[in-house]
Amino acid sequence: MQKHPDHTPITPTAAIAATTHGWRAKCLQRLVRLDLPVPRTVALSFSAVRSIAAGQPAPAAAILTAFDAAPLVSIRPSPENPDWGGPGTILNIGLNAERHRLLASSHGHEVADALYLRFVQAYAIHVARLDPDMFDVSAPSAEALRTALRAYEQETDEPFPQDPAVQLTQALRSMARAWEGTTARLLRQAKGAPADAALGLVVQEMALGMGHGVSGSGVIQFVDPTTGLPQVTGRYLSQSLGRDALARAAEGTIYLARDPRGPSLEELAPEAFTALIHHGIVCRRRLREEMQIEFTLEDGALKVLDAIKVTRSSRATLKIAVALAEDDIIGKDEAVLRVEPRALSELLHPQVDPRGARDVVVRGIAASPGAAVGRLVFSSAAAQASAARGEGCILVRRETSPEDIRGMHAAQGVLTERGGMTSHAAVIARGLGLPCVVGASSMQLDARERRLIAPGGRILREGDLVTLDGTAGEALAGAADMLAPALDDDFRKFLGWADSFRDIGVRANADTPEDAQVARDFAAEGIGLCRTEHMFFESDRLIVMRQMIFADDAKDRASALTRLLPMQREDFIHLFEIMAGLPVCIRLFDPPLHEFLPHTREGMRELAEALDKPLSDITRRAEALSEFNPMLGMRGVRLGIVLPEIYEMQAQAIFEATLAVGARGIKVEPEIMIPLVSAMREVELVKTRIDAVAAAVRTKRTVQFGYKLGVMVETPRAALRAGDIAQHAAFLSFGTNDLTQMTYGLSRDDAGRFMSAYVNQGVFPEDPFHMLDIDGVGELLLIGADRGRATRPDLTLSICGEHGGNPESIAFCRKAGFNYVSCSPYRVPLARLAAAHLAL
Ligand code: PEP
Numbered sequence: 040m041q042k043h044p045d046h047t048p049i050t051p052t053a054a055i056a057a058t059t060h061g062w063r064a065k066c067l068q069r070l071v072r073l074d075l076p077v078p079r080t081v082a083l084s085f086s087a088v089r090s091i092a093a094g095q096p097a098p099a100a101a102i103l104t105a106f107d108a109a110p111l112v113s114i115r116p117s118p119e120n121p122d123w124g125g126p127g128t129i130l131n132i133g134l135n136a137e138r139h140r141l142l143a144s145s146h147g148h149e150v151a152d153a154l155y156l157r158f159v160q161a162y163a164i165h166v167a168r169l170d171p172d173m174f175d176v177s178a179p180s181a182e183a184l185r186t187a188l189r190a191y192e193q194e195t196d197e198p199f200p201q202d203p204a205v206q207l208t209q210a211l212r213s214m215a216r217a218w219e220g221t222t223a224r225l226l227r228q229a230k231g232a233p234a235d236a237a238l239g240l241v242v243q244e245m246a247l248g249m250g251h252g253v254s255g256s257g258v259i260q261f262v263d264p265t266t267g268l269p270q271v272t273g274r275y276l277s278q279s280l281g282r283d284a285l286a287r288a289a290e291g292t293i294y295l296a297r298d299p300r301g302p303s304l305e306e307l308a309p310e311a312f313t314a315l316i317h318h319g320i321v322c323r324r325r326l327r328e329e330m331q332i333e334f335t336l337e338d339g340a341l342k343v344l345d346a347i348k349v350t351r352s353s354r355a356t357l358k359i360a361v362a363l364a365e366d367d368i369i370g371k372d373e374a375v376l377r378v379e380p381r382a383l384s385e386l387l388h389p390q391v392d393p394r395g396a397r398d399v400v401v402r403g404i405a406a407s408p409g410a411a412v413g414r415l416v417f418s419s420a421a422a423q424a425s426a427a428r429g430e431g432c433i434l435v436r437r438e439t440s441p442e443d444i445r446g447m448h449a450a451q452g453v454l455t456e457r458g459g460m461t462s463h464a465a466v467i468a469r470g471l472g473l474p475c476v477v478g479a480s481s482m483q484l485d486a487r488e489r490r491l492i493a494p495g496g497r498i499l500r501e502g503d504l505v506t507l508d509g510t511a512g513e514a515l516a517g518a519a520d521m522l523a524p525a526l527d528d529d530f531r532k533f534l535g536w537a538d539s540f541r542d543i544g545v546r547a548n549a550d551t552p553e554d555a556q557v558a559r560d561f562a563a564e565g566i567g568l569c570r571t572e573h574m575f576f577e578s579d580r581l582i583v584m585r586q587m588i589f590a591d592d593a594k595d596r597a598s599a600l601t602r603l604l605p606m607q608r609e610d611f612i613h614l615f616e617i618m619a620g621l622p623v624c625i626r627l628f629d630p631p632l633h634e635f636l637p638h639t640r641e642g643m644r645e646l647a648e649a650l651d652k653p654l655s656d657i658t659r660r661a662e663a664l665s666e667f668n669p670m671l672g673m674r675g676v677r678l679g680i681v682l683p684e685i686y687e688m689q690a691q692a693i694f695e696a697t698l699a700v701g702a703r704g705i706k707v708e709p710e711i712m713i714p715l716v717s718a719m720r721e722v723e724l725v726k727t728r729i730d731a732v733a734a735a736v737r738t739k740r741t742v743q744f745g746y747k748l749g750v751m752v753e754t755p756r757a758a759l760r761a762g763d764i765a766q767h768a769a770f771l772s773f774g775t776n777d778l779t780q781m782t783y784g785l786s787r788d789d790a791g792r793f794m795s796a797y798v799n800q801g802v803f804p805e806d807p808f809h810m811l812d813i814d815g816v817g818e819l820l821l822i823g824a825d826r827g828r829a830t831r832p833d834l835t836l837s838i839c840g841e842h843g844g845n846p847e848s849i850a851f852c853r854k855a856g857f858n859y860v861s862c863s864p865y866r867v868p869l870a871r872l873a874a875a876h877l878a879l
């Protein structure tokens with residue numbers, strides 16, 4: 040004899056688990072245990088559903104005996120994880136001519152016709168798999184019901200099944216098989232389901248929300264799903280079933296709590312409303328979650344059909360986790376684990392409201408998160424003019440250079456045709472907390488005509504209103520609805536909890552006092568990278584930097600350095616004051632020349648004026664300085680070796696600033712970092728000179744101070760020779776932007792052009808400037824760390840490339856025993872949370 044697949048009535052003690060019967064069956068059992076008025080329910084296990092899909096007869100008759108005589112039942116899917124979906128619910132199984140007749144006399148013809156028609160439609164489409172168009176009847180009526188029954192007979196050559204056991208058998212089989220379909224499989228695997236993910240099913244006695252008295256159905260939840268604040272929300276619809284209230288929202292919807300806009304369930308059925316509020320409180324406390332309860336009122340009697348976790352925004356996720364922990368319902372550790380680190384960026388910046396419409400015109404790389412609305416401008420001058428008029432703007436450039444800094448400051452967002460995750464626009468925008476989309480190579484930029492041609496030929500002109508969504512990497516036409524950032528006390532409290540668990544440091548990459556202030560506000564534990572050349576991006580300062588770069592001889596250079604010294608000293612004093620004794624790691628100049636030379640004739644002319652030199656001198660010098668490959672040219676420490684007075688000036692400014700803030704009671708031990716090192720001798724030479732500057736400052740001021748000297752590991756050779764280099768370095772900080780560039784031989788500024796083709800064809804799993812390449816660059820990190828620590832066991836190790844804020848890189852660095860990670864100030868909260876997750 041064939042054994043029937045098993046089924047279990049859900050009782051408080053039945054053996055039901057999410058791993059054997061699915062999350063819904065388990066959740067319903069919890070509701071039953073909590074004494075909620077759940078209609079009788081039977082659970083079919085994963086193995087039962089599997090054998091039904093394989094052709095075993097479903098135990099329909101046996102299941103039906105678990106209910107009252109002649110029940111109407113529903114079937115709902117119950118996979119192990121609610122995110123994995125499942126076939127749609129089927130309602131009203133058991134309806135037939137006889138039941139229809141009884142219903143007509145007990146509930147009236149209208150109700151009986153509507154229910155039977157709905158069941159025939161659902162059965163025809165989902166179980167018999169007939170053409171949905173043939174059963175698409177809008178208004179229920181006796182005639183519509185007859186037509187549907189006739190259509191069923193014609194299409195199947197059989198009368199509509201009348202035996203409830205047959206209906207149930209077929210419905211169970213169709214749902215079990217639907218789960219095995221290719222599309223369903225692909226959809227759930229995209230959401231992380233394993234290949235062998237199984238389905239459970241729950242069969243539940245229907246509560247009829249149609250008929251006499253107060254009858255209807257609805258959903259209720261006790262928090263606002265967008266803000267996470269306590270609020271009764273949901274919908275109730277009289278004379279409806281299942282999730283009708285959600286599907287047919289507009290007409291006939293009744294508010295739940297009292298509402299001036301119309302009638303409410305609270306007034307209509309005060310006892311049921313009070314009971315629902317009570318059930319909500321019980322669910323929150325005992326299920327340790329904010330639940331959405333699906334309910335039906337059957338002639339005034341409340342039935343709870345189901346409860347699911349409230350679907351919520353990231354900001355609501357954090358609010359709810361904090362509230363649950365504060366009410367001692369969950370621990371702080373669990374609260375911390377309930378928020379995904381990446382979700383935090385939604386709280387830090389304005390976002391496009393996901394509920395609104397999206398008219399996407401341009402797509403590119405999502406280089407800096409957040410969203411902003413503004414009018415299109417095609418030059419930095421136009422951006423500044425727009426800001427002066429008090430009008431928000433989105434700056435569009437082929438790519439940006441230091442000359443655009445003013446324009447970027449003035450803009451609400453930046454869109455570039457070229458570039459990748461670590462190009463100038465991306466790095467600066469992340470630092471400023473501006474939304475930025477780069478590498479939008481599918482648009483054609485016509486800066487002269489001040490317009491851009493989007494794919495498909497759509498033209499956007501200067502002054503057109505757009506929304507730049509840096510989180511999604513898209514530009515949208517018009518002003519989208521926005522959500523404001525959510526940096527409130529709960530946010531700070533939550534991250535404070537995260538800090539109490541994490542075991543790797545988090546610093547910020549901060550170049551200016553404004554950056555440092557953001558870093559402090561986000562509780563960074565210091566500055567891990569201050570790119571000193573970035574302190575000269577502002578145009579009134581850029582000129583002094585250029586004067587130094589353009590100096591023909593030592594005398595000219597000395598005069599430029601004399602101007603730079605007090606500026607640098609003031610900069611460092613500011614940083615030290617803001618960081619109030621926290622460590623500050625200052626990187627000596629690393630100006631890739633192409634970022635600092637003027638590119639246009641206009642720029643050359645301005646420079647000639649500022650330096651009081653003939654234009655021909657400037658163009659000649661610019662030609663002499665120009666390099667074929669500036670990223671591999673006279674950068675970083677090479678400048679320090681060839682023109683030592685530049686680093687000496689910086690060291691002097693750092694030490695004098697240290698003494699200045701020391702006199703005001705702020706004790707600082709500055710960290711000085713040498714960029715782009717590839718040989719130990721470079722470090723030796725620079726160290727000797729900086730030691731000499733320190734000695735000179737000490738002698739002159741007769742005050743003692745200490746400092747640490749470290750090296751940025753940005754070239755593969757520096758990683759390989761870290762053992763030698765560590766002899767002269769107290770710390771090594773891995774600059775994974777350049778290290779990625781040099782390991783792959785990929786240009787940081789040009790790779791955006793082909794990166795999507797590479798990723799789409801699976802050459803690289805991800806853009807390596809975005810996600811640390813663990814296999815290649817990561818190996819260099821491990822080699823560098825091991826060799827460095829072999830020489831100097833107390834060597835401090837860190838990462839300061841843009842990868843420093845990625846959860847995956849943080850996990851890698853933590854495992855390798857790094858002391859801290861350093862990332863853009865706006866990514867510090869994410870890094871703090873990601874690090875806490877790793878430690879829990
Ligand atoms: C790096 O190369 O990783 C780095 C942090 O330096 P920059 O981005 O300034 O070259």
Ligand code: MG
Nearest residue numbers: 753774776777
């Ligand atoms: Mg670098």
